[in-house]
Amino acid sequence: xxxxxxxxxxxxxxxxxxxxxxxxxxxxxxxxxxxxxxxxxxxxxxxxxxxxxxxxxxxxxxxxxxxxxxxxxxxxxxxxxxxxxxxxxxxxxxxxxxxxxxxxxxxxxxxxxxxxxxxxxxxxxxxxxxxxxxxxxxxxxxxxxxxxxxxxxxxxxxxxxxxxxxxxxxxxxxxxxxxxxxxxxxxxxxxxxxxxxxxxxxxxxxxxxxxxxxxxxxxxxxxxxxxxxxxxxxxxxxxxxxxxxxxxxxxxxxxxxxxxxxxxxxxxxxxxxxxxxxxxxxxxxxxxxxxxxxxxxxxxxxxxxxxxxxxxxxxxxxxxxxxxxxxxxxxxxxxxxxxxxxxxxxxxxxxxxxxxxxxxxxxxxxxxxxxxxxxxxxxxxxxx
Numbered sequence: 516x517x518x519x520x521x522x523x524x525x526x527x528x529x530x531x532x533x534x535x536x537x538x539x540x541x542x543x544x545x546x547x548x549x550x551x552x553x554x555x556x557x558x559x560x561x562x563x564x565x566x567x568x569x570x571x572x573x574x575x576x577x578x579x580x581x582x583x584x585x586x587x588x589x590x591x592x593x594x595x596x597x598x599x600x601x602x603x604x605x606x607x608x609x610x611x612x613x614x615x616x617x618x619x620x621x622x623x624x625x626x627x628x629x630x631x632x633x634x635x636x637x638x639x640x641x642x643x644x645x646x647x648x649x650x651x652x653x654x655x656x657x658x659x660x661x662x663x664x665x666x667x668x669x670x671x672x673x674x675x676x677x678x679x680x681x682x683x684x685x686x687x688x689x690x691x692x693x694x695x696x697x698x699x700x701x702x703x704x705x706x707x708x709x710x711x712x713x714x715x716x717x718x719x720x721x722x723x724x725x726x727x728x729x730x731x732x733x734x735x736x737x738x739x740x741x742x743x744x745x746x747x748x749x750x751x752x753x754x755x756x757x758x759x760x761x762x763x764x765x766x767x768x769x770x771x772x773x774x775x776x777x778x779x780x781x782x783x784x785x786x787x788x789x790x791x792x793x794x795x796x797x798x799x800x801x802x803x804x805x806x807x808x809x810x811x812x813x814x815x816x817x818x819x820x821x822x823x824x825x826x827x828x829x830x831x832x833x834x835x836x837x838x839x840x841x842x843x844x845x846x847x848x849x850x851x852x853x854x855x856x857x858x859x860x861x862x863x864x865x866x867x868x869x870x871x872x873x874x875x876x877x878x879x880x881x882x883x884x885x886x887x888x889x890x891x892x893x894x895x896x897x898x899x
Contacts, residue, residue: 552775573680576677606708654685706890731877745801746781762779769829
């Protein structure tokens with residue numbers, strides 16, 4: 516996260532501000548993000564600004580400015596982000612950081628991936644340069660260009676600006692696998708800023724790209740997504756435990772753009788009159804229904820329609836960034852960007868029997884982690 520910020524602070528031939536102003540002055544937009552498995556940088560520009568964009572990106576990949584001034588500046592910026600967006604917010608790290616840290620046992624999956632404030636403040640220039648040398652290399656990256664372009668001319672531009680960057684050996688990836696969870700985990704904490712209790716649950720999901728993973732994507736639609744979902748009907752409409760239920764596969768993105776171990780998770784706040792044990796009992800009644808009784812053909816068809824709608828919603832997002840993101844993810848993790856054309860095929864092969872089999876293995880309580888927030892905020896003035 517910190518290094519993502521450093522890469523916006525200028526490069527050898529494009530001093531600080533030039534990259535951003537060049538894209539903005541061309542009528543474009545740019546940004547970056549850090550996820551569980553990758554950091555991305557992206558721009559949307561008119562086609563006549565493509566060469567300028569490629570020159571800027573090549574300069575950033577080959578020679579970013581990393582010095583004490585830049586590092587101290589961005590340590591302050593990222594530190595303030597952590598304080599404002601996380602530490603001083605109600606619920607803070609719950610559930611998006613807390614739940615993976617509880618559910619996972621491998622350090623790579625169970626540490627504070629957003630950035631612990633002390634570690635951010637302790638980073639040094641040698642640390643940053645070592646990180647750049649280790650990970651920012653062509654053999655550990657993909658470049659995706661999509662839209663109104665001439666393929667041959669674009670390929671020539673890419674070669675012009677990127678070919679001179681040393682490829683370097685491929686990065687040796689660590690073992691990020693998780694053992695099969697065999698006992699339910701539970702944790703709670705008091706949040707001084709939280710006005711109401713919070714309930715979150717997460718289940719490890721099948722390996723990305725497997726038939727069971729596609730089944731889990733449809734299970735997500737059946738159980739969680741939309742007002743017609745089973746959990747929404749139970750927790751919102753029937754019992755009034757929650758006003759809404761949120762979640763899905765991959766809380767930092769979507770079910771496609773990650774590579775390592777992942778959770779299917781949901782969370783909601785609720786009135787203190789509803790106790791944790793009663794909420795879990797209501798959740799279990801929904802989950803067990805899917806584990807013990809096959810879904811109907813009509814419900815499976817509806818789930819496929821919903822997941823298809825969600826997929827095309829991602830693809831058609833502003834600037835088609837969603838499509839570019841999917842192409843990049845399948846190129847980076849699978850060396851197969853064309854796999855985006857086969858996503859719907861994977862969902863089409865899922866049967867009621869596979870839904871039930873997947874639910875029986877992955878929605879068992881011993882594969883679940885529950886994280887509860889106890890409110891510590893003082894009641895609003897005048898409240899009774």
